[in-house]
Amino acid sequence: MATAPLNFAVFNKKDWQQLASKYVAPDSLQMTPQILQNIKAYNDQIAVDDVFDIYGPLVSYIKLRYDQYHRDINERAGFLGRPAAPGPFIIGIAGSVAVGKSTTARLLQYLLQVAFPKKQIALTTTDGFLLANETLQEKGIFDRKGFPESYNMTALLSFMNDLKEGKSKVKSPKYSHDQSDVLIGEYDIFENPDIFIIEGINTLQASSETPVYISDFFDLSIYVDADTDLIEEWYIDRFKALLASAVAVGDDNNFFAAYTKLPTTEAVAAATKVWQEVNLPNLNEYILPTRERADLVLHKQANHQIDTIWLRKF
Numbered sequence: 001m002a003t004a005p006l007n008f009a010v011f012n013k014k015d016w017q018q019l020a021s022k023y024v025a026p027d028s029l030q031m032t033p034q035i036l037q038n039i040k041a042y043n044d045q046i047a048v049d050d051v052f053d054i055y056g057p058l059v060s061y062i063k064l065r066y067d068q069y070h071r072d073i074n075e076r077a078g079f080l081g082r083p084a085a086p087g088p089f090i091i092g093i094a095g096s097v098a099v100g101k102s103t104t105a106r107l108l109q110y111l112l113q114v115a116f117p118k119k120q121i122a123l124t125t126t127d128g129f130l131l132a133n134e135t136l137q138e139k140g141i142f143d144r145k146g147f148p149e150s151y152n153m154t155a156l157l158s159f160m161n162d163l164k165e166g167k168s169k170v171k172s173p174k175y176s177h178d179q180s181d182v183l184i185g186e187y188d189i190f191e192n193p194d195i196f197i198i199e200g201i202n203t204l205q206a207s208s209e210t211p212v213y214i215s216d217f218f219d220l221s222i223y224v225d226a227d228t229d230l231i232e233e234w235y236i237d238r239f240k241a242l243l244a245s246a247v248a249v250g251d252d253n254n255f256f257a258a259y260t261k262l263p264t265t266e267a268v269a270a271a272t273k274v275w276q277e278v279n280l281p282n283l284n285e286y287i288l289p290t291r292e293r294a295d296l297v298l299h300k301q302a303n304h305q306i307d308t309i310w311l312r313k314f
């Protein structure tokens with residue numbers, strides 16, 4: 001993997017694991033058999049030792065940063081002589097298409113909920129802020145899906161601003177991987193969450209539409225990293241899983257239905273072409289250059305196991 005910049009501390013799994021109970025009382029994140037069973041129920045491929053060794057210390061670190069965030073808000077409000085109106089503590093998760101951002105985000109949401117049972121931990125993806133496929137086609141940029149110009153950045157920034165200001169009933173549009181499109185008129189509604197996770201390939205990118213970055217609203221950012229050959233493998237694995245579910249559902253409106261009519265080798269060749277011509281150039285040109293903007297980098301090796309963690313020192 002790449003060498004970490006000077007402003008990051010680098011941990012291997014063993015050293016990171018030592019940090020586990022530094023800030024969270026040991027009983028607040030006990031990995032009981034029930035917790036592990038719940039995690040396995042949603043993704044049985046997740047490495048169980050990662051849940052203990054990587055996510056345990058990560059939750060401790062988030063707890064530390066969350067407490068600092070609230071102290072900071074109160075002190076700043078005191079300085080201004082205005083009441084503190086804290087919005088959520090926002091965690092941004094970035095990384096390539098198919099590197100495992102949404103899986104990481106869901107696992108983190110679950111573990112934070114276990115560690116903070118009285119807090120509301122919410123999650124969304126920037127995928128819902130993509131322009132609809134029809135609009136991308138009208139604009140002649142369907143083959144640029146996922147690139148910066150394919151998102152409604154103004155809507156995304158306004159969503160982030162409303163959330164951070166503590167507005168109630170803030171809506172984010174939904175995206176379906178089965179349909180490979182945004183779901184017009186369908187939203188997730190957030191009612192003053194305490195911790196908010198937003199994952200997406202563009203969470204650390206600048207916008208050409210406005211000088212404000214999405215990450216200006218973040219209190220912590222995580223970049224999920226891996227070698228590109230592995231990510232391509234995971235992209236194809238996910239494509240095969242989406243094909244299998246299209247076959248199981250038998251819905252002709254499913255985006256993947258057309259691929260199910262092809263021999264598997266042809267369908268996989270088509271997906272490999274999309275990876276090579278769309279998602280890989282997007283990774284190299286627009287996503288990977290944001291890695292060093294993150295506060296924390298989780299580097300994965302084969303089988304999604306995390307082997308190295310970079311943590312920003314300053």
Ligand SMILES: Nc1ncnc2c1ncn2[C@@H]1O[C@H](COP(=O)(O)OP(=O)(O)O)[C@@H](O)[C@H]1O
Nearest residue numbers: 045046047097098099100101102103234238304
């Ligand atoms: N920690 C993990 N363990 C096992 N499989 C994983 C893990 N993270 C992701 N995957 C698998 O890799 C593929 C891509 O993951 P996903 O979370 O959809 O990526 P992203 O949100 O970055 O596009 C999916 O098939 C998912 O099940």
Ligand SMILES: CC(C)(COP(=O)(O)O)[C@@H](O)C(=O)NCCC(=O)O
Nearest residue numbers: 096097098127145146201274278279
């Ligand atoms: C919706 C996405 C831009 C984002 O991907 P994600 O991070 O959710 O995997 C991506 O899945 C995508 O559709 N890319 C365009 C090319 C393709 O069909 O893979």
